[in-house]
Amino acid sequence: MGRHLISAKQLSRADIERVLGHAAALDRESALDRHAGALLGLCFFEPSTRTRLSFEAAIKRLGGDAIDMGAIEASSVSKGETLADTVRVLAGYADALVLRHPSQGAARMASEFVSVPLINAGDGAGQHPTQTLLDLYTMREAVGLDGLSVGIMGDLKYGRTVHSLSLALTNFDTSQHLISPESLRLPDGVRYDLDAAGTSVTEHTDLEPVLPDLDVLYVTRIQRERFPDESEYRAVAGEYRIDATTLDDAREELIVMHPLPRVDEIAPDVDETPHAKYFEQAENGVTIRMALLDLALSGAGIFADEEARSLDEWEENT
């Protein structure tokens, strides 16, 4: 079971350092013959641009290829096939699977039906661990990973990239500042895990007082599609927006990150400042996913620990 990557909670510091180190050492040119003939199955039940295409780019840069389930309307899912059946069949066609699904817990459930490595590329408002690995890679290159003050702002309730990132950061000596409206605070389950890990976490409703202390500001999109009620979305939309002027009070070295897509939470004038790291971050998606797939397909496995983090070791409480 430890071969599947479902949650950031599975990742120890050693696992993270191993994937990041492998990514830094991978040479794109010579990687081309590493996995000739390997096939990656892409099962996306929700929209995706970066995650799907960077996984596809990654497997192709390793010499392999991708098979893509395509749009849900064009697949047997529209005939009522269960997720379990779909992944079971695709696992017979491919050497590894990447799954994105609107239901929290879907990746974990699906992983119980497949014998090839399954990678969670986002399960509803649950987890998005590969995004976290590329986030950490970007941070490490720019400012390191220890001794940091990291601000995470926006939709902390529904944002799966936030849930994964905040959990993974507990492996490092970083303090976390969570900036959001009251209604979009981190779910209790994730907060419980942060506290259990002994991480310093402070919640804020305003960015202004905390901004001068930050080394990293991780901005997120309000996850409109997850709001049960559109009026609730409208009540918070546009509240946490930064522009170049906002950053006047920031440290010179502050980096601004965002998993993308952005809507209007980062004004385009931030792009031209030295703080902006989000496009570089997106580009790192290919490098990190190459490293992950290389480890998963070579038999080395994603996890550094021989006792690979079994899915039974942790409970899904988000």
Ligand code: NCD
């Ligand atoms: C994120 C996601 O899908 O959770 N996108 C991504 O994978 N880069 C963030 C988002 O959609 O807001």
